[in-house]
Each structure stands twice: as C-alpha cells, then as structure tokens.
Amino acid sequence: MLRKNNLLLAAIFTVGTTMAVSAQQGQVNITQDEAIPVLLERKTEMVKDGVIGDRYRIQLFSGDNNEASKVIKEYRTLYPGWPSTIVFETPNYKVWVGNFRNSLEADRALLEIKKSFPAAFRFKPEKR
Template sequence: MRILSRKNLIFISFLTAFSYANLSAQNAEITINQDQKIPMLLDLKTEMSEDNKIGDRYKIQLFYGDNNEASEVFKEYENKYSYPAMIDYETPNYKVYVGNFRNRLEADRALLQIKENFPGAFIPKPKRR
C-alpha cells in the first residue's frame, strides 16, 4: 500500500510549483515618478484649509456689533461650546462666527444646540471664493 498515489503526488508538486511562482511574483518593486510640484501643492492646500480660504463652508453668525460686545459674546461662547469661533471685522462692525462646516446639515445640527444660549444665531449664505 502506497502512502501517496501518483495523482496525489502530481497534485502536490503542481501546488508547490504554483505557490512558489506566486510568491516570487509578489516580490516586485514599484517605482513612482511624480512631479516635484505635488508636495508643494499639498502643503499649500493644507495651509489654505487651516486658514478657511478654501471652498464654500457654512458658518454660524452669533453677533454683529461693536468690538467690546463681540469680545464678550466670544468669551461666553467659548465657555459653553467646543466648535471653533472667530471674530471678523467688517467695516464698521465686528461679527462673531462659529464653525467651518462642510455642509448645511452639519451647520443646522450645531445651530440647534447653539440657539439654546444664543437665540439670535443664524447661518448666513456662504460666500464663493
């Protein structure tokens, strides 16, 4: 009685040869050639995203008025919420903005929470840049 028949021996040798060929094919090296400007452009895009200079983003306006009141509203807001806020000067008044939301749905969700303490808050139409 043989331990391995001829069919099994042929099958095992075929399987071994196939797996060896497959393993040696996976050791290939890949070379990627890219333009030198791509990393520079990615850095520029990251910087512009951080400065809120890209795209149509939604913000919530909390206040419109003089500097002292805007500072008070800003401080009160920062004590209660975690969305980023900023004071923007548009002649002759100051505006307090909250957030940098990608879509209207995110802005509306935040507005529902913020309206509890700032009932005059609203979402102005985003400016195209």
C-alpha cells in the first residue's frame, strides 16, 4: 500500500513538473529603437578618443605656441605610436601625449618618453 502511494505521488509529481515546464516555453521578441546601435558606436568612439571615461595623459610642454609646435614635431618624429595634441589652456599652449586607460600604461610610456623629454609628467585631465 505504501509502495503504491509513493508510486502515485511520483507520477503526479512528474506530470505536474512536465506541465509546468511546457507552460513556460515561449518566444520573446525584442524591439529596440534604431538610434541605440548608433549611440553605442558613438560612445565607443568617444571613449577611444578620450572625450569621456577615465584616461591618463602625459604632458611634455607648457608655454608659447611656437615652442609647443617645435616640441610636438620633435615628439612625432621620435614616437609616432602615441597620439599627440596641442591644447590651449589660458595662458599656455600644452603638448599632451597619449590616451592611456590606466596609470600603469601611462607610467610605462612615461619612462620611455622621459629619455627625450625629461620634464614630462603623467596626469589625469579633468572631465569636461
């Protein structure tokens, strides 16, 4: 008698579980705005360009425009691998190098750059 009850309970449990599983199968349709892929691509470009996100840079020079132009030309001939730019922050023109993801990357580059530009230093620009 006890064995029949156990068998009956097991059968009911199996049938109930099978019904619950089959009741939860379905199809999901996701619709998204057409602008989302465009915005994600734009955000990726902005992070890569250093417009947003936490990035580190190296400053080579701060002073007048003519000297900044000379410094950036010299830098670009010696180190073409890292991007460089001249930034104007009143009253000086500054030569900034790189767009490093973390301080370790920036420090490694700084060791190399200091061989030619001993006054160079690493910094983290303020967010715009």
